[in-house]
Amino acid sequence: MSSIYPKVYTIKNVDKEILKGWLTTLVVGRKLDERAPNYLKQAIGWSYHAPYAGHDGIQFAIGQIFDRATDHLFPYYRDMMTCFSAGLTAEEIILNGISKATDVAGGGRHMSNHFAKPEWNIHNVSSCTGNHDLHAVGVARAMKFYNHKGVSITSHGESSTSEGYVYEAINGASREKLPVIFVLQDNGYGISVPKQMQTANRKAANNFSGFKNLRIIHCNGKDIFDSMNAMTEAKKHVLEKGEPVIVQANCVRIESHSNSDRHELYRSENERNYTRVYDPLAKFIRMLIRYGRFSQDEIQAVEEEAKAIVKAAHKQCMKAPDPDPATIYDYVMPEAYEAAKYPAGTHQHDGEPLKLVDAINKTLKEEFRANPDTFIWGQDVANKEKGGAFNVTKGMQQEFGDQRVFSAPIAEDFIVGTANGMSRFNEKIRLVIEGAEFADYFWPAMEQYVDSSHDYWRSNGQFVPNMTIRLASGGYIGGGLYHSQNIEGALATIPGVRIVYPCFADDAAGLLRTAMRSRGMTVFMEPKALYNAPQAxxxxxxxxxxxxxxARIRRPGKDLTLITYGNTLIHSLDAAKELENDGIDVEVIDLRSIVPLDKDTILESVMKTSKVLVVHEDKVFAGFGSEVASTIMEEAFEYLDAPVKRIGSPYTPVGFNRILEKAILPNTEKIVAAAKELIEY
Structure with a gap:
């Protein structure tokens, strides 16, 4: 804030020129808000619009205290005035609403009413309300680590506090004492659900009143001056104390939740009329006149100026180009680090063999030494001498300190979401997270995973989270439910993320290093049964x-192509040796990388052998082998002498008792039998 601003804002002490600027912003914003539905009626765009009218005071104040040079802002879908007050132009607001290629938020790739300007740190957030709180906390963590003087601001409705990740974000920010302002814009409804069905407290912010290191400020979000004072005090407190603040702003929602909602179905006429009586803009104008700060003619002049601004913006935006359908493949996934030091085909290495767990641990430490902007966290990753459930990160905190290596709460979406946020602070940051102690426990993080997967595409290439998600995966340990299931097939259906699944120590080291040096997201699956196995x-x-x-050809052959990865590679190699005794020459391909998939190596082998067996640990039904088999059928059908055959688990969970586990998971015996059946076809 400039020194020309008073310490406390009142109708009497704000300079008239500043008041005129405020009034112009408020009037232009409201005209944009009211005009948005007309674009929909004319089939021009803005197919989703959440009116902000009634939230004017708090949104205006958020935008005013935001400093694009130092702060980060995470607006939600109703934050049109927030973004306009923060500096977006009328043209930029309209271009987003009508989804033009020149939309600064994402070039028309994201839903209308999702305003952003990434170059100013006004972030492009998803439609999943409240999830961006975790991103705001992640940015704030980076601010604190790098001693950056600024605040992270996240905003949404009061009903979003019902989401678990909002609780986790506030809990994490208070525990870590991070510079975050959480703004709760309380209009009394979550679409049609009244807030008394969301929480027992009349004020949702009071749900967090017992949190340590957290200040709660209540304000009238309908009042410009009260909102300005609340947000100014919140920012001052965060910067001085280094602690988070919740600002609970009492608002009204004058219109329906959105253009697809009909509030007359659940709000009485009296209630709807009440919201109009408390219109913040009308109140502000009445105050300006009552206190003699502006005349009616001056107000009218601002009205005319606002009409002209919106009209000119509309005219300009209608000339803007639409997105080019040829660009849909742009920014799905960033270019990876070019791993060129060891040419493909150089697979025999001299030296003492390393166990899989030791190779991963060694590589993590080497990359942490090479890049001081590398961090790792997850459950149990840094507890004295313990380094995760399997000691993969053992010794890391001792060497690199508790600011770069630390244990996280038992909250998988917090682990992933704050990684997304921390990555937003600086492109040079690289993050490794243990997404869950076992891959089976990763599901609570799926919303954050999905959101992060399309950040790069959604923002038109302006932001990509640079993170490697480590997951200990698979069975053969007698783990049963939540300790032995496979999830790579499900994850592979979501575009935007690389997925690798090495088996041997050298591949694990090499792929982990490439992942940590690359831009973008990589899921690094670790076959936990092989961590200490001499075979790997x-x-x-x-x-x-x-x-x-x-892919890597682990064993060349001419009679049958066996395609596999992860735990079943060991069983497949053992099966190939056994089949050799029967005169069957099996070529074993280790995919190593599921996404992207090495189709060339697969198809070249199929053309040579004409028979294919796909083996993986996951269920046969809808497992990743289905994609491999389909690719072969579509692109090499004329070379096949038999149908592509698949071996995996039956369509059941993996049981706990070793007898049940053996009956379910693939093994050498099952692979040999399937191969012989295929050869005899």
Missing amino acids: ASAVPDDFEVPFGK
Whole structure:
């Protein structure tokens, strides 16, 4: 804030020129808000619009205290005035609403009413309300680590506090003492659900009154001056104390929740009329006249000026180009680090074999030494001598400190969501997170995973989260439910994320290094049954690199192609040895990389052998092998001498008792039987 602003805002002490600027912003914003539905009626765009009228005071104040040079802002879908007050132009607001290619938020790729300007740190957020609180906390964590003087501001309705990740964000910010302002715009409804059905407290912010290191400020979000004072005090407190603040702003929602909602179905006429009586803009104008700050003619002049601004913006925006359908493949996934140090085909290494767990641990430490802007967190990753459930991160906190290596709460979406946010602070930051102690426990993080997966595409290439998500995966340990299931097939259906599943120590080291040096998201699946298995041990050259999307022929052959990855690679190699005794020469392909998939190596092998067996640990039904088989059928059908056959688990969970587990999971015996059946076809 400039020194020309008073410490406390009142109708009497704000300079008239400043008041005129405020009034112009408020009037232009309201005209945009009221005009938006007309675009829909004319089939021009703005197919989703959530009117902000009634939230004018608090949204105006958020935008005014936001400093694009130091702060980060995470607006929600009703925050049109917030973004306009923060500096977006009328043209930028309309371009977003009508989804034009020149929309600064994302070039028409994201839903209308999702305003952003990433170059100013006004972030492009998803439609899943409240989830961006975790991103705001992640940015704030980076601000604190790098001693950056600024605040992270996140905004949404009071009903979003019903979401678990909002609680986790506020809990995390208070525990870590992070510079975050959480703004709750309380209009009394979550679409049609009244707030008394969301929480027992009349004020949702009071649900957090017992939190340590957290201040709660209540204000009248309908009043410009009260809102300005509340937000100014909130920012001052955060900057001085380094602690988070919740600002609970009492608002009214004058119109329906959105253009697809009919509030007359659940709000009485008296209630709807009441909201109009408390219109913040009308109140502000009445105050300006009552206290002699503006005449009616001056107000009218501002009205005319606002009409002209909106009219000119509309005219300009109608000339803007639509998105080009040819660009749909742009920004799905960023270019990966070029792993060129070890040419493809160089697979035999000299030296002492390393166990899989030791190769991962060694690589993590080497990359942390190479890049001081690398961080890791997750459950149990840094508890004295313990390094996760399987000791993969053992010794890391001792070497790199508790600011770069630390344990997280038992909240998987908090782990992933704050990684997304911390990555937003600076492109050089690289994050490794243990998404869950076991891959089976990753599901609570799926909303954050999905949101992060399309950040790059949604923002038109303006932001990509640079994170590697480690997941200990698979069975063969007698783990049963939540400890032995496989999820890579389900994750592979979501575009925007690389997924790798190495088996041997050298591949694990090489793929992990490539993932940590790359932009974008990588899921790094670790076959936990092989962490200490001698079969998966191998020598690992210094600074070993493995490219994404390049399979490895583990055993050449001419009679049958066996395609596999992860735990079942060991069983497949054992099966190939056994089949060799029967005169069957099996080529074993280790995919290593599921997304991207090395189709070339697969198809070349199919053309040579003409028979294919796909083996993986996951269920056969809808498992990733279905995609491999389909690719072969579509692109190499004429080379096949038999149908593509698949071996995996039956359509059941993986049981706990070892007898049940053996009956369910693939093994050498089952692979040999399937291969012989295929050869005899």
